[in-house]
Amino acid sequence: MDIFTIVLWVVTLIWFIYSMIKDKRKTLDAMKKSKGMMGSMLPQILGILFLIGLILAFIPPEMIKNYLGGSNPLLATVISALVGSITLIPAFVAFPLVGSMVDMGASVMPAVAFLTTLTMVGLVTFNLERKEFGTKFALSRNLLSFGFAIAISLLMGVVI
């Protein structure tokens, strides 16, 4: 557990205890409401997690390395952005992976595109997002994120 997760737990638990003491009924009522929302999301989230496991079994992080290091940087950027949109690998795996690529002399642009779409664009979480926020919202956010991820990587290519 990183420090932020721990802090989140501590703060929330203190707030929760305070809430229970101050108004037990209100707290329990709110939890009931929250349970309804979480209950409908949970099967979706479980499905997403199993799907990620499945995708990573067929596209392991080592294989992603090959896509990042393509010879044509522009094409590699777009492909990396696409691969990043599909997969959802944790940051502590992604950063060392990308770091070693850049150290080996790979172009910065595909690396940035991959890092940005990895977390901001979610193909596997799209259905859940659509259900909770509507098709228009999910589509706009994911498409814009993809476009801006490319823009950010091009700018990074100029700066770094």
Added chain:
Amino acid sequence: MINKIKNNLFLFGILGLYLLLFIVNMEKGMVALGNTVYYLKEMLIIMPVVFLLTALIDAWVPKNMIMKALGDNSGIKGSFTALALGSISAGPIYAAFPVAKTLLKKGASVGNIVVILSAWAVIKIPMLANEVKFLGPKFMIARWIFTVTAIFIMGYITSKIVKIDDIPFREETIKEGEITIDKETCIGCSICAKTSPDYFLMDENKGKKIAVNKRDYMRLEDKKEVIESRDKCPVSAIQIGETEKA
């Protein structure tokens, strides 16, 4: 059972794929399952706290406060509040969905929700530390500046494309001018009954003193007075349809 499968087609479809994979290629199946275990652990660490947090926000943070801090008129300050909220958070993006939905229900603007979700996804502080370690401070700072700029622009564009009506809410939205009182939230302070005696009166419900509707719809000439009652309610239990933003 059949209904359960029907409602969770996605999950059962994926589990079916696993079954198939295990039959065809046991080894790959084990790899996939092994990968999943990591993500399941991550979820078990973060989701209970997200669950509590959404309930607590729902119970204690008044609607007016969220509207003021993150609503349509919160301006540039609202954007930075959203950015800060997303940055100090923990957990993967799906953990952000329930929190974002709760804030949206409480009056946060669509644009600021995009900022929270995006910041939660890409520029969390623990991730930035990791980025410095492996890619250097210059790389991290440059990417941070570009990403924050992009997130603000995205929030602005999305708020122009997506209106609040495009977003599905589970509860029926109330009709224009309709007045509702949340019985569970009301603490029976009787401020509303004093401010607008034509609209609210005090009653007993399961031994608890609460406010009830005297009129279900607001007359236009009473708008100011009823809205005043709503804003004075210490627990924000009163809702008025459509005219919310007025």
